[in-house]
Amino acid sequence: MNKKLEKYKEFIDEVVSLKGAATSKWVARGLYPETKENEYRNEVLSSLSAAQREEIAKIVQEAKESGMHDLLAFLNQECSVTYQGTELPYEPFGTELNYDFVARSEGDKWPQ
Template sequence: MSSLEEYKTLIDKFVNASTSPLAEKLRQNTFSEEEKINHALLALTPEQKTLVADLLDNARVSGIHATLAILSEMQNLQAMKITINEQEIPIEPFGTELHFDYIARKAGDDWPA
């Protein structure tokens, strides 16, 4: 796999990891092992459960975005390199930062040609 393909795969792995496992448990009504949490979650309406699950997903996306922003900053300001399968991935191969590419892919955008 080329270094560009490794870059794309890395970003897409973050996109695929964007759903919070806790949010999925909430959506499936399989909550926590803590009785207090289960009691509180069982009191929620389906709409409230959806809202809380969406908030959990948004928090996860925000955390991934912040992490990728820090990595991009370190690549640009501190010459940090990311190596995958002994290949250095390119820095901003499409003229955009890691976190921008992540959000674009998360929104369903195709990779630039």
């Protein structure tokens, strides 16, 4: 497989590995880091049930992934992407960066 295609796959997989939101985990457990700035947030979170916190945590996670998706869509339309010194091919599988991000996030295998 050519180097550019390998780097494309590495790039997408690296982006997928970054999709977890620490804030989502904090919301789910009901506790942001204990700082003065987070006192009110922690107060609000402590007033919610575990099911409510879990639902809000899902919303927070979806918001992060949506932002990543939108950035990849923008890069795909408006930019060329260089990753670790290699210019990535444009839509090597006939799909956009953001589509490949979603597919890999859902556990799809790379096309042949």
